[in-house]
């Protein structure tokens with residue numbers, strides 16, 4: 001083991017949140033920053049060409065390729081749980097959708113003993129991050145941040161028909177679901193600019209490297225935190241077959257994501273003592289909530305066979321593919337510049353509910369088995385149906401002291417009755433929209449699960465047997481007061497009972513927002529940098 005050197009700050013993980021933390025720390029020129037990232041550089045085309053993201057998933061050069069533990073909710077299946085292992089992290093291989101959630105989600109975080117995390121208080125950080133290109137009320141939208149958010153280049157005829165059909169059911173078009181209200185249906189807003197992915201690393205980390213005070217070490221697999229008593233003073237990592245230690249003069253910021261962060265804490269002896277011992281680890285600090293409270297959105301996908309309109313399935317095959325390649329090469333537009341999902345529809349499983357609880361996404365393309373991969377050979381469209389805030393909770397647990405052995409990831413999908421009811425309601429809403437004019441004329445048949453899945457029980461069976469992750473893991477280092485044993489970090493993201501250490505990524509999310517998680521990860525990174533620098537919070541926005 002060699003003790004290499006020391007920096008003011010050491011950031012573990014160059015993913016969505018870690019890139020922001022490092023980028024903002026470096027901006028002030030108030031200390032040196034070292035970033036340790038297990039993955040490599042981000043030159044792979046699958047990262048940058050939006051539609052090529054399907055080639056990033058399951059690619060060991062870019063993806064940790066975790067698998068979830070089987071459960072009753074997945075009919076005993078284990079599911080591929082992709083996480084980015086590259087500069088930009090999961091933000092370099094995600095589906096490009098930019099969505100923040102409902103105001104009430106963040107007010108809920110604050111109400112659980114997290115001062116400063118209500119919507120009016122986190123909104124300035126969402127805005128600081130964002131460079132919104134397109135319409136939107138500037139009360140809600142940022143115009144000059146590093147992370148560019150754009151709209152789709154041109155309307156898609158099938159999407160237009162789907163939105164009109166939703167309109168006939170009382171679901172209006174929402175001009176900006178990241179604005180005053182989330183309700184309604186809309187094209188997704190995207191982290192794509194000029195036909196290329198907006199990656200957190202390119203937006204935040206690369207400028208930090210150019211400033212000269214930030215050093216990024218790739219292929220550096222963190223093994224554990226180095227502690228002196230209850231203080232973290234450095235990080236042990238393996239690179240090029242050798243063990244190293246880098247010391248942190250001020251603090252370590254753990255941004256290894258919802259799987260990596262609790263795993264690294266556990267490998268360092270921080271967690272539930274009984275479980276640590278069972279995994280062969282020596283407990284150093286009891287914090288029973290580490291790795292618990294795992295949440296994810298679980299989607300049941302339905303496939304429609306389309307007639308009378310072109311879908312992406314035909315546009316990227318044979319001769320038309322050559323046309324699309326030319327369009328992309330010349331104009332950075334067309335099917336290759338599209339997100340894997342094009343529409344978001346936010347709805348309610350019960351009209352009496354005070355806020356939306358289900359979501360149907362639509363895309364005029366279909367994938368065998370409902371997983372982003374090759375496209376079906378027939379003209380197809382997909383509706384993905386999920387519950388916005390599932391109650392089911394799972395865990396991430398180290399299984400051995402070997403840092404290279406993946407932890408157990410058990411999301412416990414559909415464990416709660418409310419979640420089972422909601423996913424069935426979302427599938428019923430999807431079917432209603434697909435059956436409404438003017439979209440219905442394009443539906444030749446529902447090919448998956450198909451009309452034989454008519455009862456609630458049959459729809460639930462489809463969800464169990466064929467449902468899949470939406471890749472929104474979060475919650476495993478829960479933020480909240482120390483008195484509650486579920487909590488791991490306080491409202492300034494400091495680990496309870498440990499000095500010199502913060503956690504900043506989606507693992508700190510106490511309860512799931514009604515949204516994908518990249519926007520929240522970036523916002524959390526923005527906040528963490530301010531905390532680490534001792535800066536006062538941005539003033540709340542008067543709403």
Ligand SMILES: Cc1cc2nc3c(=O)[nH]c(=O)nc-3n(C[C@H](O)[C@H](O)[C@H](O)COP(=O)(O)OP(=O)(O)OC[C@H]3O[C@@H](n4cnc5c(N)ncnc54)[C@H](O)[C@@H]3O)c2cc1C
Pocket residue numbers: 012013014015016017018036037038039057082083084085086087088089090091092093094095096097098099220221222223255256257258260261264470471472473504505506507516517518519521
């Ligand atoms: C296929 C897919 C599609 C998605 N689509 C969307 C979408 O469209 N919109 C959206 O908002 N969200 C989406 N998400 C989710 C979103 O991208 C993630 O929630 C977000 O990027 C997580 O950010 P993070 O900072 O918490 O973790 P990450 O971005 O995962 O960063 C963690 C980093 O830490 C590194 N790391 C982990 N362990 C170690 C270790 N031991 N040593 C060194 N480094 C380590 C990792 O390699 C990684 O770079 C998607 C996710 C996936 C996988």
